């Protein structure tokens with residue numbers, strides 16, 4: 001049954017496709033948008049369109065960037081022989097904020113989770129392996145979260161990479177179990193990095 005105008009129904013439906021937005025939240029958001037000043041709605045839609053159009057995955061480390069190669073990968077000041085593997089761009093940002101890591105990153109965009117049906121092919125692992133075969137890499141620091149998925153991913157990568165002869169280490173487990181890297185303070189992050197152990 002059509003209670004609202006078809007435009008509102010369409011908006012509600014689109015919003016309800018977003019993660020974490022159920023039918024009720026979608027309705028609430030739709031009515032909120034309808035009541036917003038027209039120029040604010042314009043700003044919202046244009047920033048969505050611009051972000052979608054201009055943000056892409058770095059060809060090298062797979063993080064989100066406006067350029068083909070992100071500023072970290074493009075920098076000559078970084079140590080390109082040390083790669084830190086993180087689950088998402090937010091984790092990268094957490095380590096960047098400490099300003100103490102001089103290497104480069106690789107962003108997986110997820111972690112292996114048999115429970116959720118996320119396998120090695122569903123994260124940016126192939127890109128990492130291609131990278132390792134083409135670049136002179138001395139150490140791979142695995143900084144996935146200390147959740148079950150993060151640990152599974154770390155073990156998987158270690159088994160894949162160690163036979164190539166590259167040193168593989170894991171950040172120290174001072175990071176609370178199940179803790180997302182982005183919520184951990186800088187001191188804990190640095191301690192985890194300094195106390196990393198070889199896998």
Ligand code: ZN
Nearest residue numbers: 058061070073
């Ligand atoms: Zn990059």
